[in-house]
Amino acid sequence: MNGDLERLVLSGEQIQQKVKEAAAWLDERFAKADTPPLAICVLRGSVFFFCDLVRTMQTPVQLDFMTVSSYGGSTQSSGAPEIVADLSASVQGRDVILVEDIVDSGHTLVRMRELIEGRGARSFTAVTLFDKPSRRQVSVKADFSCFEVGDEFIVGYGLDYDQQYRNLPYVGVLKREIYEKKN
Numbered sequence: 001m002n003g004d005l006e007r008l009v010l011s012g013e014q015i016q017q018k019v020k021e022a023a024a025w026l027d028e029r030f031a032k033a034d035t036p037p038l039a040i041c042v043l044r045g046s047v048f049f050f051c052d053l054v055r056t057m058q059t060p061v062q063l064d065f066m067t068v069s070s071y072g073g074s075t076q077s078s079g080a081p082e083i084v085a086d087l088s089a090s091v092q093g094r095d096v097i098l099v100e101d102i103v104d105s106g107h108t109l110v111r112m113r114e115l116i117e118g119r120g121a122r123s124f125t126a127v128t129l130f131d132k133p134s135r136r137q138v139s140v141k142a143d144f145s146c147f148e149v150g151d152e153f154i155v156g157y158g159l160d161y162d163q164q165y166r167n168l169p170y171v172g173v174l175k176r177e178i179y180e181k182k183n
C-alpha cells in the first residue's frame, strides 16, 4: 500500500465487483432504449471507473468527456465547479448517463444536471463510484451509487489529492498530515 495512506478502503477486486453491479443496473435501465445512451465521463476523477463501467455494460453506448474542476489544491469543494473542457456531442434529445467519481457537497452533480437538462437531454441518469452523504451542502442524490464513505478524504482509482495518487489501483484514506500541511 502507498505510504501516504492511512488505510485501505477498497481493493481493485472489490471495485470491479461493484462495477459489474452498476453495469447490470444500467443495462436493465436502458434495455429498451431505441438510440444508444450518451455516457459522459466527468474528468479527471471518474476516468478509470468510466472505462471499466462502459466496457462491462452490454448496452451500446456512445462516449463523451467533460473536464470539471471544483477544488484547486484543497480537500474542500469551492462550491462553484468550473467547466474546464466541454462535451463535443450535443445532448439534445439524448438519454445521458453521467459518470462521477464521488458526490461530496453535491455542487458538481447539481451543476451537471442543470447544464445537461438545460441543453435538452431526454433523460439524465447519474452514476457515482462514491457517495459522501454526510458532507452534502445541496440536496441531490445519484441514481446509482456504488459505495458510501464517511467524512474522510480518499484517493486512488482516479481520485486525487492535488493531482496525485490517481493511478493507484485501489482506494485508501489519505493521511491527514499530507493535506493539513498545505490547507
Ligand code: IMP
Binding pocket: 045, 070, 071, 077, 081, 100, 101, 102, 103, 104, 105, 106, 107, 108, 109, 152, 153, 154, 155, 159, 160, 161
Ligand atoms: P462536490 O461538488 O463537492 O460534490 O465535489 C465533487 C468532486 O470533489 C469530486 O468529483 C472529486 O473530484 C472531489 N472530491 C470530493 N471528495 C473527495 C475525496 O474524498 N477524494 C478525492 N476527491 C474528492
Ligand code: MG
Binding pocket: 045, 071, 159, 160
Ligand atoms: Mg478531484
